[in-house]
Amino acid sequence: MAQQLRPSKPADKQPKIDWSRRQEAENFAETVKLFRQGKIDHDMFRRYRLQHGAYGTRMTDDYAMVRIKVPAGQIYPYQLEKIAQLSEMYSIGSAHFSTRENIQLHWVILEDVSEIMQSLADVGMTSREACGNTVRNVMCSPMSGVCKDEIFDATPYALAIAKFMLRNPICQGLPRKFKFNFTCCEKHGMIRIVDVGLLPQIQEIDGEKRKGFKIFLGGGLGNRSFVGHQLEDFTPVEDLLYTSMAVIRIFDRMGDRKNLSRNRMRYLVDQLGWEKFQNLVLKERAIVKATQSVIVKLNIDDSVNEIQRPISVTDESTSIPDGYARWQKTNVEKQSQSGFNSVFIGLEAGDITANQLRSVADIIRDYSAEGFARNGFSQNIVIRYVHDDDLTSLYSKLLETGLAKSGSLTMASAVGCSGTTSCNLALTNSHRLAKEVQRKFLELNFDEDDDLRDSTVKISGCPNSCGQHQIATIGFYGGGGRHETNMFPNYTMSLGGKFDEDATLGHHTARVPVKRIIPVILKIIELFKENKQPDDTLAKWIDRVVKGNESSKITSVEDIKKAIAPIIVPPKIEDEPDFYMDYGSDTNYHTVTGKGECAA
Amino acid sequence: MCCMIDSDIPIINSKILREKLQENSIRIVDVRRDQEYQQGHITNAVNLPLAKLLADDSPEAIQKIAQDLGISDETPAVIYDDTFGALSSRVVWALQYIGHKDVKLLDVTFSQWKELGYEISTEVPEIETATHSVKINSEIMATAEYLEKVKENENVVIIDNRERLNYLEQHIPGAINIPYRTLATDGKILRTKEGMKTLLKNRGISEDAEIITYCGSVGTLSGLAYYALKSIGIPNVKLYVHSFKEWKSLEKPIDKQENANYWDLSAE
Ligand code: HEM
Numbered sequence: 094m095a096q097q098l099r100p101s102k103p104a105d106k107q108p109k110i111d112w113s114r115r116q117e118a119e120n121f122a123e124t125v126k127l128f129r130q131g132k133i134d135h136d137m138f139r140r141y142r143l144q145h146g147a148y149g150t151r152m153t154d155d156y157a158m159v160r161i162k163v164p165a166g167q168i169y170p171y172q173l174e175k176i177a178q179l180s181e182m183y184s185i186g187s188a189h190f191s192t193r194e195n196i197q198l199h200w201v202i203l204e205d206v207s208e209i210m211q212s213l214a215d216v217g218m219t220s221r222e223a224c225g226n227t228v229r230n231v232m233c234s235p236m237s238g239v240c241k242d243e244i245f246d247a248t249p250y251a252l253a254i255a256k257f258m259l260r261n262p263i264c265q266g267l268p269r270k271f272k273f274n275f276t277c278c279e280k281h282g283m284i285r286i287v288d289v290g291l292l293p294q295i296q297e298i299d300g301e302k303r304k305g306f307k308i309f310l311g312g313g314l315g316n317r318s319f320v321g322h323q324l325e326d327f328t329p330v331e332d333l334l335y336t337s338m339a340v341i342r343i344f345d346r347m348g349d350r351k352n353l354s355r356n357r358m359r360y361l362v363d364q365l366g367w368e369k370f371q372n373l374v375l376k377e378r379a380i381v382k383a384t385q386s387v388i389v390k391l392n393i394d395d396s397v398n399e400i401q402r403p404i405s406v407t408d409e410s411t412s413i414p415d416g417y418a419r420w421q422k423t424n425v426e427k428q429s430q431s432g433f434n435s436v437f438i439g440l441e442a443g444d445i446t447a448n449q450l451r452s453v454a455d456i457i458r459d460y461s462a463e464g465f466a467r468n469g470f471s472q473n474i475v476i477r478y479v480h481d482d483d484l485t486s487l488y489s490k491l492l493e494t495g496l497a498k499s500g501s502l503t504m505a506s507a508v509g510c511s512g513t514t515s516c517n518l519a520l521t522n523s524h525r526l527a528k529e530v531q532r533k534f535l536e537l538n539f540d541e542d543d544d545l546r547d548s549t550v551k552i553s554g555c556p557n558s559c560g561q562h563q564i565a566t567i568g569f570y571g572g573g574g575r576h577e578t579n580m581f582p583n584y585t586m587s588l589g590g591k592f593d594e595d596a597t598l599g600h601h602t603a604r605v606p607v608k609r610i611i612p613v614i615l616k617i618i619e620l621f622k623e624n625k626q627p628d629d630t631l632a633k634w635i636d637r638v639v640k641g642n643e644s645s646k647i648t649s650v651e652d653i654k655k656a657i658a659p660i661i662v663p664p665k666i667e668d669e670p671d672f673y674m675d676y677g678s679d680t681n682y683h684t685v686t687g688k689g690e691c692a693a
Numbered sequence: 694m695c696c697m698i699d700s701d702i703p704i705i706n707s708k709i710l711r712e713k714l715q716e717n718s719i720r721i722v723d724v725r726r727d728q729e730y731q732q733g734h735i736t737n738a739v740n741l742p743l744a745k746l747l748a749d750d751s752p753e754a755i756q757k758i759a760q761d762l763g764i765s766d767e768t769p770a771v772i773y774d775d776t777f778g779a780l781s782s783r784v785v786w787a788l789q790y791i792g793h794k795d796v797k798l799l800d801v802t803f804s805q806w807k808e809l810g811y812e813i814s815t816e817v818p819e820i821e822t823a824t825h826s827v828k829i830n831s832e833i834m835a836t837a838e839y840l841e842k843v844k845e846n847e848n849v850v851i852i853d854n855r856e857r858l859n860y861l862e863q864h865i866p867g868a869i870n871i872p873y874r875t876l877a878t879d880g881k882i883l884r885t886k887e888g889m890k891t892l893l894k895n896r897g898i899s900e901d902a903e904i905i906t907y908c909g910s911v912g913t914l915s916g917l918a919y920y921a922l923k924s925i926g927i928p929n930v931k932l933y934v935h936s937f938k939e940w941k942s943l944e945k946p947i948d949k950q951e952n953a954n955y956w957d958l959s960a961e
């Protein structure tokens with residue numbers, strides 16, 4: 094076959110910020126050695142390891158999970174290629190895209206972590222302060238800059254905050270981890286469930302239009318979850334840094350350092366009461382401003398990204414590939430820039446192989462007019478600035494590499510934390526369960542059902558909420574159940590969680606055995622279909638049910654409980670042995686956990 | 694020195710090989726399948742499909758193969774494949790096992806050679822058969838029996854070169870895991886000497902250790918590790934040629950990473 098001539102590719106775009114510091118890799122190698130020789134004690138080493146972005150792994154001291162930070166989610170093709178290589182060399186040949194725009198490599202031998210850090214430095218990336226009691230990866234909506242509802246692009250501010258905080262002495266030993274989320278609009282970001290959430294605003298002050306933010310403080314998910322409070326009507330961008338510093342200083346000073354389970358900032362807010370906390374922040378901000386000996390400023394790089402459509406790679410074959418319409422409907426968002434689209438690549442619970450990462454890198458080069466991609470919020474990848482005319486061709490490329498799953502923007506793309514695949518605290522295999530749910534939903538074409546589109550399914554493997562189950566329309570967290578003398582994986586289901594302007598945490602509804610989760614979800618959807626209003630969506634209907642505002646046959650959570658009760662009765666073990674096994678396991682379930690280190 | 698290839702450099706740089714192509718005194722061996730070889734190979738290379746070697750790798754069979762390929766005790770040989778050096782490493786090991794001294798890997802794969810624009814040809818060179826002796830180099834061979842005997846020794850390091858998930862699922866007790874991919878670097882089938890040394894140092898593997906490598910079944914992935922270690926001057930490296938497949942079939946003890954569903958993290 095004749096080789097198709099292609100214009101040579103433009104040189105890769107380079108990121109504007111180098112996050113790495115090479116010396117840290119060597120230090121890490123040295124420190125691991127000292128630890129192995131017993132010259133550093135376990136606790137001290139753990140703190141050090143977490144500070145550098147390496148978590149422990151389930152049931153072993155030999156392996157680590159390396160969390161690579163991707164500030165504001167901006168990721169470049171050659172960085173993806175490097176991660177592909179690292180996953181094959183030091184991990185399991187797949188990488189994981191997390192819900193906080195990090196990329197994680199699992200089951201890495203502790204002694205190899207420094208080599209990963211070296212290689213990350215080659216491409217300007219870091220894992221520093223990805224874990225530990227620090228400012229974690231600063232997130233920004235994947236739609237920032239292209240969202241139809243946004244007031245201005247928050248990305249440069251997110252990057253500037255990330256840069257200011259990284260390795261900054263003011264946040265190296267906080268009482269607990271600390272998270273910033275920037276968004277474009279209410280719908281696309283998760284600003285009310287983090288320590289600091291920021292929504293762009295413009296206000297006219299003295300006839301002059303000024304940029305600023307609505308800032309939400311003290312939200313967060315966990316064993317106890319809270320929705321953030323708005324600090325003030327409007328915070329001008331000039332005050333962004335001062336406000337952030339003020340909040341961090343107060344948290345640093347007053348946060349609970351003793352009680353591990355109550356040391357996130359939200360507990361401090363809860364304990365003081367919002368008004369008091371709010372006052373403290375405003376006062377502290379005034380002091381921060383007034384007592385600066387040197388002017389500290391955020392380094393905002395407002396320069397416009399170059400948008401240049403790569404030379405068209407569309408081949409002659411004009412036929413539209415099978416499945417295109419479905420994929421397009423459920424994975425593509427139109428941008429505010431006419432003619433351009435953002436393409437959401439759905440992964441199964443965030444997992445992607447090394448070869449797929451390489452294909453994604455090529456696809457970004459060939460199709461994205463901005464030359465890089467964004468990590469999404471739901472374990473996915475977003476390729477933006479794809480021209481209308483290139484969508485079918487891009488879809489074919491995704492088909493070739495096995496990444497053309499539909500439903501990325503719908504309920505079908507279930508989120509699942511690591512669970513027993515690698516996490517020390519896990520009680521259940523939430524990761525595999527999310528994959529099973531997604532496969533079932535796609536098989537049933539749920540992604541194409543508009544009624545279900547704005548709903549979500551999110552799953553955690555224990556009450557710690559890494560899978561963000563409390564903000565899901567239908568959320569689950571893992572635990573163990575017992576029938577007679579036998580244990581089985583048993584999830585707690587919550588309904589009606591939301592993270593938009595009236596953010597609500599899901600309502601605990603029932604405990605559902607793992608092998609009944611899919612039937613229970615199907616039952617709820619069936620009830621909804623029977624009782625819905627003409628223009629209803631599942632999310633709206635569940636919201637009404639949970640709040641007692643629904644007037645059909647199902648008026649409350651109690652009614653849902655009644656309807657699913659027959660499904661969740663445990664069978665005798667002789668009748669259904671599979672019921673007593675978790676997904677991915679062929680032996681009877683029992684709970685095993687190691688020493689957790691979520692605090693550090 | 695008899696040959697044109699500096700025998701201190703363990704791996705042949707493609708540029709140097711290219712300069713030597715016309716000199717008929719080195720034997721270049723292509724270990725891909727016959728059909729692939731026929732469609733084009735490095736100029737002057739002869740073909741030894743790996744399957745042929747694996748079908749019978751008794752010393753006598755290896756001797757015959759060498760002789761048929763025109764490799765005498767004195768002939769410098771260079772081996773290449775189109776994967777990442779694993780297949781050719783296994784051939785290198787076999788030749789060394791019958792006592793051949795001057796045999797090396799090419800530092801790039803056939804595809805990379807082509808991409809570099811270097812000479813390829815479809816012509817099959819005439820082979821004059823040669824005489825090769827058999828002086829078994831038992832130093833570089835490990836059997837299951839041997840492995841079992843020495844595996845507890847303090848100075849012995851067993852390296853499993855399979856991918857991480859396979860290793861987690863089951864491995865020889867006490868073995869450590871260095872997936873074969875770890876041995877390579879951008880565009881070259883092996884790391885630099887320095888890179889290799891750093892890896893060993895980080896893992897706490899002494900260069901004086903007796904190292905035994907193994908992989909899934911026929912000693913290819915571990916052959917690459919064997920070669921990589923030899924090439925940086927580690928004196929005592931052995932290949933457990935029949936590897937984990939045999940170990941399992943002999944029902945020897947196996948270790949496993951328990952209580953974790955790591956397979957479910959893979960997107961394969
Ligand atoms: C008490 C302990 C822990 C708590 C309270 C906790 C809390 C959380 C929360 C709330 C998130 C959601 C992300 C967000 O803020 O939007 C998260 C994410 C995450 N956490 Fe934890 N965590 C804990 C321990 C751990 C441990 C031990 C691990 C495993 C090493 C872990 C792994 C993760 C991962 C992988 C994510 C990203 C989720 C994803 O896969 O997309 N967490 N954590």
Ligand code: SF4
Binds near residue numbers: 512516519556558560
């Ligand atoms: S929710 Fe629990 S199981 Fe899941 S990652 Fe967090 S700590 Fe682990």
